[in-house]
Amino acid sequence: QKEVEQDPGPLSVPEGAIVSLNCTYSNSAFQYFMWYRQYSRKGPELLMYTYSSGNKEDGRFTAQVDKSSKYISLFIRDSQPSDSATYLCAMIKAAGNKLTFGGGTRVLVKP
Amino acid sequence: GAVVSQHPSWVICKSGTSVKIECRSLDFQATTMFWYRQFPKQSLMLMATSNEGSKATYEQGVEKDKFLINHASLTLSTLTVTSAHPEDSSFYICSARESYSSDRGEDGYTFGSGTRLTVV
Numbered sequence: 001q002k003e004v005e006q007d008p009g010p011l012s013v014p015e016g017a018i019v020s021l022n023c024t025y026s027n028s029a030f031q032y033f034m035w036y037r038q039y040s041r042k043g044p045e046l047l048m049y050t051y052s053s054g055n056k057e058d059g060r061f062t063a064q065v066d067k068s069s070k071y072i073s074l075f076i077r078d079s080q081p082s083d084s085a086t087y088l089c090a091m092i093k094a095a096g097n098k099l100t101f102g103g104g105t106r107v108l109v110k111p
Numbered sequence: 112g113a114v115v116s117q118h119p120s121w122v123i124c125k126s127g128t129s130v131k132i133e134c135r136s137l138d139f140q141a142t143t144m145f146w147y148r149q150f151p152k153q154s155l156m157l158m159a160t161s162n163e164g165s166k167a168t169y170e171q172g173v174e175k176d177k178f179l180i181n182h183a184s185l186t187l188s189t190l191t192v193t194s195a196h197p198e199d200s201s202f203y204i205c206s207a208r209e210s211y212s213s214d215r216g217e218d219g220y221t222f223g224s225g226t227r228l229t230v231v
Contacts, residue, residue, distance in 0.1 A: 041202065041225065043115075043117070043204050043206075044155070046220070097160075106152070
């Protein structure tokens with residue numbers, strides 16, 4: 001079993017819809033959580049970073065962490081075709097420095 | 112924000128030759144750099160962690176003699192794929208962590224734009 005599970009998609013939504021992404025993890029040692037966006041043949045870019053349970057909002061993006069359920073989510077409001085990309089969750093253990101990635105979810109926002 | 116420059120962005124080489132990929136942190140010092148490999152439609156797989164001035168730490172299953180990593184300065188790490196074969200064709204991505212990043216994750220890890228290696 002992978003440490004971090006993420007539905008590969010693809011997830012297809014119409015422009016303007018809310019995109020809902022999530023990851024589950026099995027190791028409670030993970031304490032810091034990130035969401036990255038990766039366009040085809042490019043490196044990942046950081047979208048959101050959280051370390052405590054609850055919600056964090058930044059523009060159209062909301063990240064949610066539920067440590068008790070070992071579940072994190074990313075919501076994208078008012079989705080745009082430019083949001084079409086692969087979204088990767090990543091997390092770090094408290095005592096480590098390595099990122100552990102989910103498998104990534106491919107998102108397609110149709111105009 | 113922090114910028115990591117990775118070169119080349121793509122390279123085609125003949126089987127049996129070696130290829131060097133550079134990863135530079137442009138506006139910060141990176142004590143630690145990470146090298147990843149990514150196959151199509153798959154996630155990033157960590158290959159090795161390199162610390163400036165010391166030997167790289169390789170993940171299980173990664174051949175250290177095949178993938179040579181040098182982190183000679185706080186702003187430069189290189190990955191050399193030696194005696195490349197078609198099965199080494201992949202997308203390689205580096206990541207650099209700022210030396211004095213106090214907050215794990217936030218602004219601490221910056222990725223390069225990746226190198227697409229094709230071995231023919």
